[in-house]
Amino acid sequence: MKLARTISIIGHPLLLGTIYVVLMSFHNLPIQTAFAVSLSVIVLITIPIIFNNWRKTKKGIYTNFDVSDRKQRKGFYPFAIILVIVLLLVFWTFDFPGEVILKSLVFFVMVLLMALINLKLKASMHAGIAFYIAVSVFSVGLLPGLMLLGLAILISWSRLELKRHSEMEIIVGGCMGIIFGYLSLIV
Numbered sequence: 001m002k003l004a005r006t007i008s009i010i011g012h013p014l015l016l017g018t019i020y021v022v023l024m025s026f027h028n029l030p031i032q033t034a035f036a037v038s039l040s041v042i043v044l045i046t047i048p049i050i051f052n053n054w055r056k057t058k059k060g061i062y063t064n065f066d067v068s069d070r071k072q073r074k075g076f077y078p079f080a081i082i083l084v085i086v087l088l089l090v091f092w093t094f095d096f097p098g099e100v101i102l103k104s105l106v107f108f109v110m111v112l113l114m115a116l117i118n119l120k121l122k123a124s125m126h127a128g129i130a131f132y133i134a135v136s137v138f139s140v141g142l143l144p145g146l147m148l149l150g151l152a153i154l155i156s157w158s159r160l161e162l163k164r165h166s167e168m169e170i171i172v173g174g175c176m177g178i179i180f181g182y183l184s185l186i187v
Helices: 002-010 013-028 031-058 070-093 098-117 125-139 142-161 167-186
Strands: none
Touching (some): 031 070, 070 098, 098 167, 142 167
C-alpha cells in the first residue's frame, strides 16, 4: 500500500502534468516562450486547482484531494474546464505559438470528454494524463516514451491497489490518454 500511495502521488495529474509541461516547453520552445508557457500553466491551472481541492477537502466537500468520488467530480470538472479555457484565451491573446495552442486544445477536448464520461463512469484522470504524457513524449525519443509508458502502467496499478478506481475506469482513462496523446503527436 505504501508503494502504491507513493506512485499515486508521483503520478498525480497536477504534479506529473506540470512537470511534463515545463520539461516539454523547455525542450521544444525558445527559452522565453517556454518560461511563459510554464508560468501560465502553473499560475492559471496548477495553483488554482491545488487551492480549490485543498479548500474543498478541508471543508469536507471532497472526501479526498484527488476528488475520487464520481459525484464530487461533477463539481470539479466545470472548474477545471473554465481554467483551461482561461489558459487557452491567454495563449491566444498573447499570440503563443500555434503548436502550444493546438496541443492545449487537444488536452482541453480530452478533459471535456472525461467530464462527459464522468456522467456515467469515473474514468481515471491519473491514468488518462499519465498515458497522454507517455504517448506524447515519444516525440522526444523511444527511451523516454517507454520509460513514461512504464510509469503510466505503474500509476494505473497504484490506483487499482488503492481502490480509487475499478479496472474499467482505469481502462477508459488510459484509452483516453493514449488517443489524445497520439493526437497531440500529430498536431
